[in-house]
Amino acid sequence: MSIRLIDISKNFGQFAALHNINLDIPAGELVALLGPSGCGKTTLLRIIAGLETPDQGRVLLKDEDITGQHASRRGIGFVFQHYALFRHMTVFDNIAFGLRVKPRRERPAETEITKKAHALLELVQLDWLADRFPDQLSGGQRQRIALARALAVAPEVLLLDEPFGALDASVRKDLRLWLRNLHQELNVTSIFVTHDQEEAMEVASQVVVLNQGRIEQQGSPDAIYDNPVNAFVSKFIGQTNILHVEQNDAAWLKSAGLVFENPQGIYAHVRPHDIDIEKMSATSASPLILKDWQHLGSSIRIELVNPQLEGSGGSLYAEMSNRRFKQLNLNRGDRVAAHIRQAHWFD
């Protein structure tokens, strides 16, 4: 079911959490609301769920205005960051809760509820935990039970607040893929909040970047990564080198291949993997010295310094494959030349 937010604003006292948010989410998408902490992404999620009232603006669910509707009638599933499982109920009762509190006319028979709850437990692959209490589960298990509980009432929209925020790194990686697959299976419109850009890029089909209560950019992960619309998005998504052209040695940047034709700003943002490295002789004119490198697993990050620009430019980071790095046979202190393939310009 599609969601449309029109001109949503929310203030907490003097603090403006959201400014005039307009957002369209087509049916069936898996959308990430991405932004630094305090950017208003959780508030926006809670407004969609009806757990928070906007000061202004409207929430439309499939063209129906639900702004004034009570949270319990919206048919929107919500998975909380800390799961909010009912601590005095077993896992089974937690999942059955949404079905049991339905008005008598709509409530399925108890046998039906049992069947459905077990089906959901199987869906999240935790059928053997039905009789446990929430505090006997691990974080990843609680997360999946919380999801099963939200799915029990067959919501038209599923909202997840930092779904992987409180999990171990390895569990998080597994659950990300699992959630993506589950979404493809169920095809329910889903929105999740995260501050982790990697998570957003990996899981979501659409990413909405928020900053200080405003939407900076919305688009597919590819579009956002390859064509950031402003300096904030460029800095926030992935790693980037920020070169201040006036403070830097323009001649050097030109020789490194930075294209100055019609620059739209004074800062050039260059992704580390858009910098190519070449080993030079010690007497070369290139000002760059290799300072250090870090192993990132599938690639190597190289830190370059320009001793002539001490204090102003800082370090330049380049990334390359392990194989390329071995071919270059670099050592600390080597003189190198850099070739910039591509840059984004911002003010």
Next chain:
Amino acid sequence: MQAPSSTAGNAIVRIGNRQALRDPLWLRCALIGVAVGFIVLFLCLPLGLVLYQAFAKGWQAYFQALSEPDTVAALRLTLIVALATVPLNTIFGIAAAWAITRFEFPGKSLLTTLIDLPFSVSPVISGLIFVLLFGSQGWFGPWLSAHQIKIMFATPGIILVTVFVTFPFVARELIPLMQEMGNEEEEAALSLGAGGWKTFFLITLPNIKWALLYGVLLCNARAMGEFGAVSVVSGHIRGLTDTLPLHVEVSYNDYDAVGAFASASILAGLAVVTLVLKSFLEWKAR
């Protein structure tokens, strides 16, 4: 050679630790002695004396004192007051705790402070406030007497002051617990389609029930035992407006030691039952 020497080393360390952490014998004895002496002198001895005096003239005198019409009336009034007060303050306590922990509104901190007011005001002053409000010279006095409504020196007045005096107990137990619990579980219930009442009875109440019972118990104990405030508004009409604590005083002033202590033994028994239930609830809540 290695093994035995290391065991010996451990043993020395252990003894050393024990000596390092223990206080000297005389200090331990003195501290325990003071604590036990205090408990015996100020708690056990008075309680024992109440029972001793109550039974000083034998079982028959005890039961005869208890079955006297005035005593029975006092007991009945005490139960009525408790039965009226405790439910009122339970509802009020839950409502206040709910409002304070779940909503933001202007005057919230003032309300939190006001809930504690009955604890910081002397009970006699509490009683006087109600005399000033409802007494014949008070604000509502003329209107009340014109409409033939009796509040002062009657059961309604006693209930009113008891409500006032015992009003913080339930709220004070619930507020810290509900603050600590947060409202995520309730929000989860709402998002699953449960309405306000279902959320309260299925989610909130099961989570707060032990603290709630604990608060109710303390509220009840105080409602039955309150003396000062009730004394001001009751008018001490024997067999009519005397609660059990007031009846104890009146009997004692009449040199009816057995009657006074027999009534007192009921209150003391109530205190003991309260204590037992209280420790059970504390154990259960953990």
